[in-house]
Amino acid sequence: MEATKLLVKFCVLLVVFVACTTNNKKSNLPWEKHGKLIVNTNSRIIQHKDGTPFLWLGCTAWGMTEWLSREDVDIYLDDRKSKGMNIVQLCLFWGKRKDYPTNFYLNPENQYGDKAFVEVDSFPNVLVPAIKKGGSTTNPNDYWDHVDYCLKAIKQRGMYAAILPFWGRRYVNATHKGQSKQVFTAKNIKQYGEFLGMRYGDQPHIIWVNGGDVKAGQGGDFVSIYRLFAEGLAKGITGKDIKWNEKNPAWDEFLMTYHPDGAPLINSSEWFHNDPWLDFNMIETHVNRDMIPASIRKDLAMKPIKPTVIGEGHYEGETNGRIAKAIHIRRQLYQTFFSGGAGNTYGGGFDEQGNGPLFSPTNNWKHLLEWEGAGQIIHIKKILQENKWWNWQPVLGLISEGKNEGELEKLVVKSEGNYLVYFPEHTNCIINLKNIYSLQWFNPKTGELLAEAVSEDNKFVPPDDWEDAVLILMHK
DSSP: OHHHHHHHHHHHHHHHHHHHHHHHHHOOOOOHHHHHHHHHTTTTEEEEETOBBBOEEEOOOHHHHHHHHHHHHHHHHHHOOOOOOOEEEESSOEEEEEEETTOOOOSBBOOSSSSSSEETEEEEEEEEOOOOOOOSSSSSHHHHHHHHHHHHHHHHHOOOOEEEEOOOHHHHHHOSTTSSSOOOOOOTTHHHHHHHHHHHHOOTEEEEEEEEEOOOTSSSSSSHHHHHHHHHHHHHHHHHHTTTTTGGGGGGGEEEEEOOOOOOSSTTTTHHOOOOOOOOOEOOOOOOOOOOHHHHHHHHHSSSSSOEEEEOOOOOOEEEEEEEEEHHHHHHHHHHHHHTTTTEEEEHHHHHHOOOOOOTOSSOOOGGGOOHHHHHHHHHHHHHHHHTGOOOEOOOEHHHHHHOOOOOOOEEETTEEEEEEEEESSSSEEESSOOOOOEEEETTOOOOEEEOOTTSSSSSSTTOSSSSEEEEEEEO
C-alpha cells in the first residue's frame, strides 16, 4: 500500500513537472514570440505587434491544395524553409492543371479526387462547399480537410500562408479567353468570404490576398466584387458587418492585400490603395525584371505610405519563352529591398526538359527545388538582418557616374549612417563620398564578405569574377 502511494505521488509530481516545463518553454513560432502581423500608419514595413520587423521572403505554390499529396506538401515545405523562405503563397481555388496546353476545370479535383464545391448541373455552387462529416487534418476526407492539412503543415514549420481565395483571372473577371468562366459574382462572393473567415479566421499565420493575377477592373465592374469579398471575409473573422470604405478597427484583426497581373506599374495601389482593408500593396512584375525599382517607387510615392511587396517576379527557369537564371533571381531580390520594398516572393518555372512548373508543383518538380537562385536566398536574408534592413532609406544622387537603369540600375540605401550599394553587374561607378569610410564587399552568390581599402578616386568595381555585389560603406 505504501509503495502504491509513493508511486501515485511520483506520477503526480511528474505530470506537474512536465506541465510546468511545457508552459515555460519559449516558443519559436513568430506569432507567439512577437505577436500578430500589423502595419502601422505611414510605414513601409510589415511588423509584429511587439515592433519586431517582419521580413517577407516568400515562395509560390499556387496549386498546392489541388496538385500535391500530403507527403509532397511536407517535402516542398521542408525544402523551402531550409532555404530561408518564410511565406507560402497558395490559391484555394486555382483550377489550372496543365500549362502546355492550358487545361481549365470549373471545379477541379485535388490529388484525392475531392472537389471544393457541390455541383448543380455540372456547375460549382460556391455557396455550398463540399464538406463531409468526420474528417480532420490527420484523416482528411474532403477537399477542405486537405486545405486544412496544408495550412497546418505551414503553421507547424513557423511559416506564413499568403492565401488567395480564388484565381480572379479565371473565376471572377474570367478574362483568360477559353480558359475561364465567372464562378464568383456579386451574389455569392461575400458569402464565400464569410465561409473562409469563419473557418480560418483564428489562424495567426494567415495573410489574405484578394484578386488573383488580374487587373481588378478588367472586363467590367469587378472592383466592387473584390470589395464585397473583403466585407465577407471581415464578417467571417470578426462577426461584424463592415463596409469596404468604412474606417473600423475590426479591419486590423487580419492582414490583407491584392494580387494583380504582370503589368508592373498597374498594381493593387491602382484600385485599392485608400481602402481600409488593404494593409499593404502587392506588385507582380513577372517577366518584366527591369521594372522592379520603378514599380516600388511608384507605390511608395503614394499617400498614405503603405508597405509594398513583389508578390510575383520572373520565375527561375523558363516562363513564357524567357529564361531567368540565378543572377536574375538575385537582382530581383536585392533591387526589391534596395528600392524600399517590404518583401519579395520567389518562384520557379520549367526546366529545359519541360519539367514543372515549380510555381505550382507538378510534373517531375522535386529536382527543381535545387535551382541555384533559390539556394542563394539565405544569403540575402543574412545581409538584410545584419544590416537592419527595416531602417534602410533609399538614396538618390550618391552615384555620379555608372548608375545605369532598369534591371542593371545600381541602388543605394542608407542605414544608421552607413551606406550599402547594390551592383547588379560587374561594372564600375563613381560614388560621391564626403566622409571617410571603411569598406566591405559582400558576394550575393556565395555570402562571402571581403574587406579592402577605399578607392582614392571614389571609383568602385566589384572583385574579379563576381557577377553582382553589395558594397558596404561604414563609418570608421
